[in-house]
Amino acid sequence: MTKKILTYIDHFHGKVQSSSWEALGLAAKIAADNGGEAAALILGEGVNDLADLAFHYGADQVFLADHAILKDFRPEPLIEIITKAANDYQPDVIIFPTTTRGRTLAGMAAVDLDTGVMVDVIDLDWKGDKITATRSIYGGKLLAKLTCSTSPEIITLRTRAFDKPEPDTGRSGSITHLEVSLDPADQATTVLDHQEKASGVSLTDANVIVSGGRGTAINPTLTPPDDLDEAGAEVWKAEQGFDLIQNLADVLGAAVGASRAAVDAGYIVYDHQVGQTGKVVSPDLYIACGISGAIQHLAGMRSSKVIVAINKDRDAPIFNFARFGLIGDMHEILPPLTAGLKAYLEG
Amino acid sequence: MDFGLSEEHHMVQRMVRDFAVKEVAPTIQEQDRLGEMDPQVLPRMAELGILGITIPLKYGGQGMDYISLGLACEELEAVDTSLRVVISVHNGLTCLTLLQWGTEEQKNKFLVPLAQGEKIGCGAFTEPGAGSDLSHLQTTGKIDGSCYILNGEKMWISLATAADYAVVTVRTNPKASKAYQGLSTFLVDLHSPGISRGDLHGKLGVRAGSTGWIAFQDVRVPAENMIGKEGEGFKVTMSAFDSGRYTVAAGATGLIGAALDASKTYADQRKAFGEKISDLQLIKAKIARMSLDYQAARLLYLKAGWMKNKGLRNTRETSAAKWYATEASFQAASEAVQIHGAYGYSDEYPVERYLRNAKGAMIYEGSNEIQSLIQADYALERRQDKKLRKESPPYDHESWT
C-alpha cells in the first residue's frame, strides 16, 4: 500500500519549476486515495519561503534544508541529503518532476536506495496495491507500462502531463529542518557562472506555443530593403512573419516554435525547432502558422491538447491534426487574432 | 551466391546518406530553383573521399569496391540527381577510364589529384551534331610534333565549367576505313589555351547541377595525354560508358527509392474518401509497382557491380541496369507526382523535381534507344564482347587498400 509519498520540489535559485507542483498535486491525490501523506522535500539556499507554497499545493509536511552549499545545482551534495532524508522518512514513493535536475537526482537516488526509476511518466495508475506507470518510448511510437518491484518506487513525471493543482492558501503543516553537514572542501564540483538563457518562454515548459514554418516568408505584400540579395530578402520576410508570431506569443505568454523547414532555411535558430529532430512538446495549445505539417514536425507536437492550424493551403496535412483550422494567410490573420486575444485576456 | 551486403557496404551507405541528407537535402529545393550548384558540394565530396571512392589507395583513392560506388550513387541520387551526376562524370567517365586505360605515368599525374578531389574531371564525348551516333563525332585532333591540335565543340557536358580535366574523344584519323576506328581519346587540361566553355541554362531537370559546352580552338594537347592508343578512342569511350552507366543505373535506383519513400509517407498521411489514400487500391498499385521496380533495378545494378568487382566484362549487364532503372525512375517519379496530386505538381514537395531529374538519364550516357539496341543485339547474338587490350581492373582488396 502506498502511504508515504515524498516529492522533490525542483527550483532554480528559489524559482520553482511548475512541474514540481504538478508532481506534488499528484502525490497529494495518491495520498488522499490511500489514506497516506504527501511530504515535500525542499533543498537550496534561501528556500524557507517555499515551504508555505508546498503546503498550498498539497504537502502535509515539508522536509527542508537551507544551506549555502546547496545554492547552485550540484547533484552530488543534493543527493547526499535526498538519500539521507529518504532513509530516515522511508517513503513508499518518491516523485520528481522530469526536469534536467529532477531526472539526474532521481537516477542517483535509485542507485543510492537500490531501487528503480520510472522516468518521464505520462500516466500513473495507483489503484490496487501496485503502481503502474505509463511512459512513451521510441520517440512516442510506443507506450510502455512499467512497474517497480522494489521500494521506494521512484517516479519522474513528464512536465505538463499532470494537472497543476489550485493552490489552497489555507493549508499548512509541519516543517522538519534537515541537517546539512557537508564540507565545501569535499565537493568535486564548483559552479563558476550561470548564463541566463536568452529571453522568452522555453518551449518544453510552455503551456502555449505559437510556431512558424516556411509560410512566414511567403508574404508578397512586403518589400524587402534594396540592399538584400534574394536569400537575404527571404530571411528578412520570414523575420517579419516571426515578429507577428512573437507578438501573439507575448500576448499569450507563449513560447515561439518553428518547423524544421523554417530553421533549415535560416529563418530562426535551431533552439526553436519542434519535431523529430527538435523539441518534442505537448502544450495545451499549439498554434501552427504557415506550417504544412510534415511528418517530422507532427512527431514533435501532435500530442498537444489543442492544435490550431493557420495555413493558406487547404490540403496541408497539418489540418488533419488540428482541432481548429483557419484557411488563410497567417500574415493577415495574426494581427487581428493577437488584438482579439489581447482584448480578452486583459479583461 | 550471396545477396547480402557486407558491414562495410552498410557503413558506406549510411555515411553517404548522412552527408546527402544533412548537408544537401535542406537546401536542394532552393538550389534547384536558383538553377545553381551549391558551391560547397564539390569541396565537401572531395573532403569526404567520395570523389575517389572506388580508386586504389595508391592512386589517391579510398580503395572501396564497385558495389560501394553503386551504393554511394543510390544514396546521392535519392537526395538529388545533381550529386550523382558528379560521380558519373568525375568518378565514372574520368577516374575509372584512367584507371582502366591510363598508363602508370598518366595515373600518377592525373588520377591521383582527381581521386583526391583536388581536381575535378568530366567526360566530353557528345557534340552538337553527334550524341548516340558517337562514331561520327566531328571534333578533330591533328598531330603536330609532340602534340595533337584539337578543334571542335562538345555539348551537354556535365561539370563542363567546374572541371579541371576532361576525357575527350576526337577524330584523329579521318581516313580510317570505319568511322569508329579513326577516334582517339585524350585527357585534356581544361585550363589550356584555346579552350572556352560555358554553362547551358533552361534545362528541364538537374537544375542544381552544372551542364555546359566546351569549345576547342587549336588546343595543343601533349601526345602523352592520349588515353589508350591512337584509334582506340571508340573502345576507350565505350569503356567509359560501362563505368558511367553503372553509376547512372545505381543513381536512378536511388531515385525510385526516393519516389517510393515520398509516396509512402504522403499516402499514409493524406486522407480521401474517408480513408488514408494508402488504403485505396489504385494507390496501392502504384506503390507496388515502385517497390517492384526498386527491387529489380537494385538487383540489376548490384549484379553489374559484382561483375565489375570480379573484373568480368559487364557491358550487357550495365546497359540493362541503366535502361531499366532510368525508365523505371521516370515512371516512379511520375506516379509519385500523381499520388501527391496538386501538391506533387508544386515544388513544396520534392517529387516534381524527381520527375524533371529522371528524364535526363533516359537520354544521356547512351539514350535508352541505344540501350535497347544493345540488349537486342546481345539477345540476337549479333553482338559479342571482344577482349579489350585493357580490361576494367577487378576489385582486389589487397592491392587497392
Place this chain on the structure above:
Amino acid sequence: MKIIVCVKQVPDTAATMEVENGNISWGDAPLIINPWDEFAVEAALNLAADQGGEVTALCLGKEEETEAIKHALAMGADAAVLVSDPALKGSDTVAASKVLAAAITKIGEVDLVLFGQQSVDTDTGLLPVQVARLLKWPSLTLVSKFKEVTPAEGSLQVIRSMEEGNQVIKSRLPAVVSVTKDYGEPRYPSFMGIRKASKAEYPVWTLTDLGIDPPSSSISWPEVNKPVEKEIVTEIIDGDTPEEKAKTLVEKLIAEKVL
C-alpha cells in the same frame, strides 16, 4: 587522457515500431548507433586529439549487434569493448549502469566517461548519472561545451544546460559527462575508418569476465502497446475576412478553455 565513450545501438529512427506478443520489433529497419551518442564520440575524439590520449567505445548489447561499436570505430575511436551476456536481458538502467561501471573499472585508469544525452529508444537519460553515482565520480549532464580540460591537474570545466540557462561548472576528474547536440555536428566515418572498423576485433566481456553477478532489475515492462490514434475532429473556421476568422477563433479558444 583515457576516454571511454559509451554507445548503444537503436533501431533507425525512421523505423515503424510494432508490438507482437509483448515483443517490440522494427521490421527490416536497420540498427544504428544511437544518434545522440555520435555527439559524444565526436567530443571524445576531439578531446583525445587535443589532449593526446585514446578513445575506447564501450557498448552493452547482444553479441551480434555491432553497429554502434563499428560506427564509433569508423569515426575514429581507437578501441572498443562489448559487454554481452544473456543474463542481461531485460536489465533496467540501474542494472545496466552496474555492468557499465564494472567494465569501466576493469578498463582502468579512465579520466573521462562520455555518454550521449539519452538514447532514442528508451529515452531515460539515466545511465550517465547512475554510472557516475556508482563510480562515485561527478556527473555532468547535458554538456554542450568543454571549456578547459586539464587532465594533468585532474580537472575540467564545462558548460551544461538547464531549463533556466547554462551553468559553467568546474569538476574533478575522473568524471562522467553526457553530451548534447549543441556540442557540434559529429563527423562522418571516413572510408578508411569504415574499412578499419569492419575488420576491427574487440573483446567481448561477459559478467564472469567482469567478476560480477547478474545485477537484479527493479523495473519491468509488463505491457507495451502502440498508442491509440486519437480521433481529431477538425473544425474549419470560416469567415469572409481575416478579422472575422480571427474573431471566431478567439471565441472558440475561450470556449475550449485553453487560454
